[in-house]
Amino acid sequence: MNLNCLVVDDEPLALELMKSYVGRTPFLTLQGACANAVEVLERLEKNDIDLLFLDIQMPEINGLELSRLIGGQAKVIFTTAFEQYAVEGFKVDAVDYLLKPVSYPEFLRAAQKALHRFEQPSTPPAPSDNRTHTFVRSGNKLVRLTLDDILYIEGMQDYVKIHLSSQSVPVVTPLNMKNFEETLPLPFLRIHRSYIVNLDKITMIERNRIYIGSIALSVSDSYRPAFLQQINRRTLN
Numbered sequence: 001m002n003l004n005c006l007v008v009d010d011e012p013l014a015l016e017l018m019k020s021y022v023g024r025t026p027f028l029t030l031q032g033a034c035a036n037a038v039e040v041l042e043r044l045e046k047n048d049i050d051l052l053f054l055d056i057q058m059p060e061i062n063g064l065e066l067s068r069l070i071g072g073q074a075k076v077i078f079t080t081a082f083e084q085y086a087v088e089g090f091k092v093d094a095v096d097y098l099l100k101p102v103s104y105p106e107f108l109r110a111a112q113k114a115l116h117r118f119e120q121p122s123t124p125p126a127p128s129d130n131r132t133h134t135f136v137r138s139g140n141k142l143v144r145l146t147l148d149d150i151l152y153i154e155g156m157q158d159y160v161k162i163h164l165s166s167q168s169v170p171v172v173t174p175l176n177m178k179n180f181e182e183t184l185p186l187p188f189l190r191i192h193r194s195y196i197v198n199l200d201k202i203t204m205i206e207r208n209r210i211y212i213g214s215i216a217l218s219v220s221d222s223y224r225p226a227f228l229q230q231i232n233r234r235t236l237n
Helices: 012-023 037-046 063-070 083-091 104-119 177-183 224-233
Strands: 003-008 028-034 051-055 075-080 096-099 133-138 141-146 150-155 160-164 171-173 188-192 195-198 204-206 209-212 215-218
Touching: 003 012, 003 037, 003 104, 012 028, 012 051, 012 104, 028 037, 037 063, 037 224, 051 063, 063 075, 063 224, 075 104, 096 104, 133 171, 141 171, 150 177, 150 215, 177 188, 177 195, 188 215, 188 224, 195 209, 195 215
Parallel strands: 003 028, 003 051, 051 075, 075 096
Antiparallel strands: 133 141, 150 160, 150 195, 160 171, 188 195, 204 209, 209 215
């Protein structure tokens, strides 16, 4: 079996070292070398990539954030100079974690571990999230919300506003944005530190703004790659 892979690092010397290691490994095929997350997302759209050798410390979008963005599109082996990231690396189901400077024996061991995962029989996919509603605490009561009724979610300093199509007054809850980001399924997507939107409710996109009817919301640079990836999947070419 052969694995198509990308090496990702913003340090040129580290990038060249990882490229040389891939070249020495018979079951790996190098499909590209990337210096940032945007390049990786572009490559993933155009090529079938099995495995990323991914640096954690990168500008704008770091390796941990990128691995969450790509989900199960490719398996990940992290590389970093900072040992404290090991636990976080395994939280996102990384194949392995390599501490710089990476030796070839360590590289080969991790690559073989990835190969073994691909050679194992695949497990049935997890059931899709078919929820149609959720409950949130507002004041001293639980409010039932239909997911399709939610236009967008706005994070404030100490609380969150849930804006609905069925009423002009938002539902206010003490939950934080991370609670919603981690539990709501697509089509809900975070586009800004302060906004999670229902992609199905977007009526127009203009530069770094989206519109839900007459409401304009900003898309921040750090969330833009994941947003564009989802929009491209929904766009007729």
